[in-house]
Amino acid sequence: MSTDTPSEQQTGVERDPRLKAQFDEIRRGRRIRWLLVAAAAAVVLFFFYNALYAVEMFQADLTRYFPNFLEALTDYFPFLDFSAFPFFDPSGFAEYWAFIEERNLIFDPEASLTDPETGGPLAIFGEAGITLAMGFAGTLIGFPLALLFGILGSERVLPFPLNFVFRGMMSAIRAIPALVWALIYVPLGGLGPATAVLAIATDTIGNLGRLYTDELEEVEDGPIEAMRTTGASGPQTITFGMLSQVTTPFIAWTLYIFEINVRIAVTLGIIGGGGLGQVLAVQQGLFKFTNMMATILVILLLIISVEMFSQRVRSRLRADESPDGFLTLLLGFPRRMAESLTK
Template identity: 75%
Template sequence: MSGESAADAADDPTDPEDIDASDVSGAVTEQYERIVRARKVRALLAGLLILVVGYFFANALYAVELLQANLPQYFGTFLEALQDFFPFLVSVEGFPWITFNPGGFLEYWAFIQERNLIYNPEASLTDPSTGGPLALFGEAGITLSMGFAGTIMGFPLALLFGILGSGRVTPFPFNFIFRGVMSSIRAIPALVWALIYVPLGGIGPTTATLAIATDTIGNLGRLFTDELEEIEDGPIEAMRTTGANKPQIIVFGMLSQVTTPFIAWTLYIFEINVRIAVSLGIIGGGGLGQVLNVQQGLFAFTNMMATILVILVLIISVEMFSQRLRSRLRGEDETQGFIDLLLGFPQRMAESLLK
C-alpha cells in the first residue's frame, strides 16, 4: 500500500513539484490574451456607442434648427436685450461696456410690493375666508398652498395603492392592478391632468390642486411600493409565529419598518409639487406662475425677472426646509447647501415640467 501511495503522490497533477513551468507560462499568457481581447471589445463597443450618440445628437441639433441659426450674429443684440430683464445692468457707450447700477433692484421690489408677490396685507392669520396663514405670503402663498394641499390630498390614495401594489401584501398578479393604476397616472404629466380637470373646476388654483393630487398618487404610491419591497423578512416571520392576522402584519410588521422613508419621500414629493404648482400657474392655475405668464404676455421683462426671483426664493426655501427635515429623519443624509440648491434649480424645474 505504501508503494501505491507513493506512486499516486508522484502522479498528482496538483503537486507543485509536478507542475511544468511551461504550463504555468501558457496559462498566464492565455489569461493575458483573454483580458486584452475583452478590453478591445469594450473599446470597440464604447466607440460604436459614441458614434451612435453623436449621430443622433447631430440629427437632434438639425431637428431643432440650432445649427441653421446664426447665433453669433445676434449675440450682441441679445446681451443688450438682457437690460430689459436686469435693469441694474446699464450699457455705457454701447456693447460690450456695461456698468452695474444698484438702483435697478428697486424696480424689482416695487413690482413685488405692488402685486403682493411675497406678502398680502389683506390676509389674516385667523380668518380662513382671507386664505389663512399661507395666503399671508401673497401669490407665493397661493403657489405654496397648491403644492401643500395637493400633496395632502393625494397621500391617502398613494399610501393605499402603494401598499396594495406590493407583492408582499397583494399576491401576483393582483398587485399589478394597483401598479398599473399608478403607472397610468405617472404616464400623464400634471399639466395634462390640469387640462383634463378644466371642465370640473375651470382654470384656476382648484384645477391645479386636483392635478397635483392626482400626480401625487402615482409618483408617491410607486415610491411607497418600492420601499415595501425592500423590507426585512425577520419581523414579518416573527409576527406570523405569534398568530398575528394580515392587517396586524402589514401595520406592525411592514409599515413600522418604512415609517421614516415614507415621511422622507412625502417631503420630497412636496418639493416637486411646489415646482409643479409654478408650472401649472403658467396655464392659468394661479399663483406666481400666472403672474409670470401675464407679465410675459405684456412684454414686461423686468417684472418677469422680479417674479422669477420670488419663485427662486420660494422653491429654495421649501427645499432647504424639506432637506433639513429629511436629513434629521434619516440621520445619515448630507444636506445640500444654498449654492448647490441654487445651481440645480433650472434642472429641477425642467424635471417638474415633465412630471
C-alpha cells in the same frame, strides 16, 4: 523581483506560446474596445448632427439677433449697464422690489390670519403663498390614496397578480405628467388653482404610492411573523408588523414629494393655475422682462426655502442622509424645475 529588461521580457513572451497567445488576446481585446468606443462616438455624433438639423439650428441666424439679446439682458437684469464701466448699477434692484410689492408676490397686506375669506395664513405670503398652498393641498389630498395603493401594491400584502393591478394603476398615473392631468381636469373645475390641486393630488398618488410600495418590499420578516403568531388580523399585521417599520421612510418620502409638488405648482401656474407661475406667464406675454426676472427670483426663494426645510427634516429622520447646502440647491434649481415638467 524580476530584473529582466523589457526586451528580455518580450523575448520570453515570444518563446512561450501560451504567454504569446494571452498577450495577443489582450491586445486584440483592447483593439475591439477602442473600435466599439469609436463606433459609439460616431453614432452619438451622427444623431447629434441630425438633432441640430431637426431643430433648425443651422438655419438660425443667431448673430443677427445678438444685439436684441443684449438689450433683453439689460431688461432682465436692470442693474447691468453695458454703456458705462463697471457695468453695474445697484439701483436696478429697486425695479425688482417695486414689482414684488405691487403684485404682492411675497406679502399681501390685505390678507388676515383669522379671516378665511381673505385666504388665511398662507395668503399672507401673496402669490408665493398660493403656489405653496397648491403644493401642500395637493400632497395631502393625494396622500390617503397613495398610502392605500402603496400598501395594496406590495406583494407582501396582496399576492401576484392582484398587487399588479394597483402597481399598474400607479404606473399609468406616473406615465401622464401633472401638466396633462391639469388639462384633463379643466372641464371639471375650469382653469385655476383648484384644477392645479387636483392634478398635483393625482400625480402624488402615482409617485408617492410607488415609493411606499418599494419601502414595504424591504421590511423585515421578523415583526410580521411575530404578529401572525399572536393571532393578529390582516390589518393589524400590516399596521403593527409592516407600517411600524417604515414610518420614518414614509415621512421622508412624503416631504420629498412635497418639494416636487411645489415645483409642479409653479409650472401649472404657467398654464393658468394661479400663483407665481401665472404671474410669470402674464409678464412674459407682455414682454416685461424685468418683471419676469423679479418673479423668477421669488420662485427661486420659495423653492429653495421649501427644499431646505424638507431636507433638514429628512436629514434628522434619516441619520445617513445629509442635507444639500444652499449653493448646491441654487445651482441645481434649473435642472429640478425642468424635471418637474415631466412629473
